[in-house]
Amino acid sequence: MSDTQALIKELGLQQHPAGGTVSSIVAIKRSLTVAPRCRWKVAFQGSKKEAENDTCTDAAPRALATTIYYLLTKESPTGIILREKSVAYHMHHQGRMEYTLITSIPGQPPKIEKKVLGPENRLIVVEPGVWKFARLLPEDLKDEEKAKQGCLMTMLLVPGFSLDDHEFLTKETLEELFKGVEGGEEKIKEFEAHVWKN
Numbered sequence: 001m002s003d004t005q006a007l008i009k010e011l012g013l014q015q016h017p018a019g020g021t022v023s024s025i026v027a028i029k030r031s032l033t034v035a036p037r038c039r040w041k042v043a044f045q046g047s048k049k050e051a052e053n054d055t056c057t058d059a060a061p062r063a064l065a066t067t068i069y070y071l072l073t074k075e076s077p078t079g080i081i082l083r084e085k086s087v088a089y090h091m092h093h094q095g096r097m098e099y100t101l102i103t104s105i106p107g108q109p110p111k112i113e114k115k116v117l118g119p120e121n122r123l124i125v126v127e128p129g130v131w132k133f134a135r136l137l138p139e140d141l142k143d144e145e146k147a148k149q150g151c152l153m154t155m156l157l158v159p160g161f162s163l164d165d166h167e168f169l170t171k172e173t174l175e176e177l178f179k180g181v182e183g184g185e186e187k188i189k190e191f192e193a194h195v196w197k198n
Contacts, residue, residue: 004073004150011069017198018080018168020134023069063160070134072097073150078135081174081194085128085165086157092122095151096140099124102131102177102191109181117153131169131177133194168196 007013013021072078072095081102090099096118103111116137117124126132140146169177174195178184 003148004071004075007071007150007152011071013069013071015076016070016079018082018196019078020070020072020076022071062162065156065158066160068155068157068161069152070155071150071152072134072136074136074141074147077141077150078194079133080196081131081133081169081191082196083129083131083167083169084157084161086159086161087128088126088132089156089158090117090124090126091154091156092117092119093152093154095146095149096137097134097151097153098137099126099132099134100191101126104129104131104177109184110177110187112187117151169194171195171197 008021011023013023016022081100096116099115099117101111101113101115103113105111115121115124117134134151136147136151169191171192174188174191178187181187
């Protein structure tokens with residue numbers, strides 16, 4: 001049994017449709033009531049379209065916070081680009097993964113940042129609404145020992161996880177995000193392998 005297979009068994013991890021394996025460990029039982037939540041429609045750079053509400057749910061209690069294990073392995077080394085309405089704290093356990101963060105700024109090109117979560121940087125905080133995806137570093141996949149252990153982290157979401165607050169990036173949304181941006185076509189090619197295809 002490989003290092004990552006042992007971890008998957010020990011932590012009860014399940015395959016995630018966005019790549020990697022996950023397990024929700026704790027949803028803080030204390031709850032809070034959040035005002036009506038709405039799925040997003042986004043205002044993109046270069047677009048006159050204003051951010052507006054799509055479908056909304058009634059105000060409802062939800063967990064104060066949720067913690068989730070997330071493991072990338074050499075068999076599943078990358079995730080899908082997504083965003084949440086919660087603040088996400090990514091806390092390192094083992095290995096290294098690179099996070100790409102894409103912040104949509106109305107009237108400006110999207111801001112792109114790359115951050116490594118690992119021994120050199122044990123915490124990455126992602127603000128609500130920022131597109132993100134993780135991948136194992138190419139150089140680590142070439143190293144047999146590093147590839148064998150993958151990368152394990154815990155994500156803390158505040159307030160707790162809600163499917164209504166969770167959105168995967170589609171090819172159409174990616175193209176709209178970089179429409180009219182200098183170098184936008186190159187960015188679309190760079191990221192299109194990581195969009196939601198279902």
